[in-house]
Amino acid sequence: MQRGAGTAGGRPGRGSVRADDAEGQGRWSFSSQQATLRRLDKAFAAFFTRVREGRRPGFPRFKGRGWFDTVEWPKDGDGCRWDSQPERPAATYVRLQGIGHVWVHRHRQVQGRVKTISVTRVGSRWYVVLSCDDVLAEPLPRTGAAVGLDMGVASLATTSDGDHLDNPRHLASSAGRMAAAQRALTRKKRGSNRRRKAVARVAALHAKVRRQRLDYAHKQALTLVRGYDVIVHEDLRIVNMTRSASGTIEQPGRNVAAKSGLNRSILDAGWGVFLRVLAHKAESAGREVIAVNPANTSRTCSRCGHCAKENRLTQAQFRCQACGHEAHADVNAAKNILRAGLALRDAAEAA
Incomplete structure (x- = not known):
């Protein structure tokens, strides 16, 4: 313009x-x-x-037009109107300028004041996403408990209390179907109807994995929010952790295949989705979430504080070379994470 x-x-x-x-x-x-x-x-x-x-x-x-999936209206009533036909309480409609009234399957009651409205396409499905102001928090009863979380691949997370949150590996479980769908896609001629259908099948499989991962993250986050007042986790840089090890032509990387497999496992675990959902639920429930620097949390003894690379015997076994303390390596790291988070909170309160 x-x-x-x-x-x-x-x-x-x-x-x-x-x-x-x-x-x-x-x-x-x-x-x-x-x-x-x-x-x-x-x-x-x-x-x-x-x-x-x-x-x-x-x-x-x-x-x-094949890649642009989201259209946003910055203000309700300006080109888009939510609940545009209130005289028909049995159904909910959204009015889009240039299109008209569109029926919406509302899966839950809208709270607060609708601020922005977005329409997004996921595969063959269309979703209306509302951003609302003046939404009242729903604080949960206090428990007096705090927990540290060590994120992992074998388990999605391990708590300082010794619990392990399972990693369902949704992408790995669907790998066979996805590979078959991708192979079928490569055989289709570009621009053909069969290729468009094959693209839709691949997109539907990825969308299902995404929904499964999000659903699991909501359930596990809700369990943690209900059980603890303070939740401490690692401040992870997931983008940096999942970078390729291929390097450059002048300086090629090492263990590229192994690093690629680790990156795939990290992304399949969905740390980012889980931590984002956890933060949202904690804010609504009046809980406190603290992110701490994860440096040396897996090498430090949670009992005496001795830090050494040799303390980590295997991926799952920890034995302090100074005091002899033995524990599951992830549980030991989660305890260190909890201690660091509580120290940060105390320092902030003192200041």
Whole structure:
């Protein structure tokens, strides 16, 4: 859209793209189009920031109609209206400018005041995502307990109380079906109807894994939030941890296949999804979540504080070379994480 080609209030006037294409661009909400332009500006701003900092730039990828999956309306009532037909209480509708009233299957009651509305496509399904203000917290009764979490691959997480949260490995369990679907996709001719159907099958398998991972994260996070007032976890840099070990032509990496398998296992565990859901549930329930530096938590004895690489005998076995304390390595690390988190909280309160 041309700079300055608009009227008061930001609405485009004569000379704008919308005015010249009334049946096309002019049909849709200008606020939604502005939100899309903000996303584009944000992507390029992040790109130039990475260039200035000397990191791998990653030029923003063009998203055609087959890749552009989300449309956002910054304000309810501006090009989009939630619950647009209140006179029909048996059903919920959302009105989209240029489309009309669309029936929505509402899976739970909306709380607070609807602020922004997004419509996103996942495979062949469409979802309406609401962002609400003035949502009241629902604090849970105090338990007086605190716990530390050590994230892992064998187990999704291990608590300082000695409990292990299972890692269902949803992606690994679906690997066979996904490989078959991917092979079938490669045999299809580009642009054909059969290829589009094959793409939809692959997308549906990935969407199912994503839903399974999110569902499991919600259940485990809810269990922790109900049982503990303070939850301490590692401040993980997952993007850095899952970088490829291939290196460059001048300096090729080592153990590339092993690192690739570890990266796949970390991403399959879904640490990022779990920690994000945990933070949201803890905030709503009035719980406290603390992230601590994970450095040396797996090498330090939780009893005497001795830190040495030799303390970690195997992936699961820990024995302190100074005091002889033996424990499961992940449980020992979780206790160190809990201690570090409580120390941070005490220091913050003292300040």
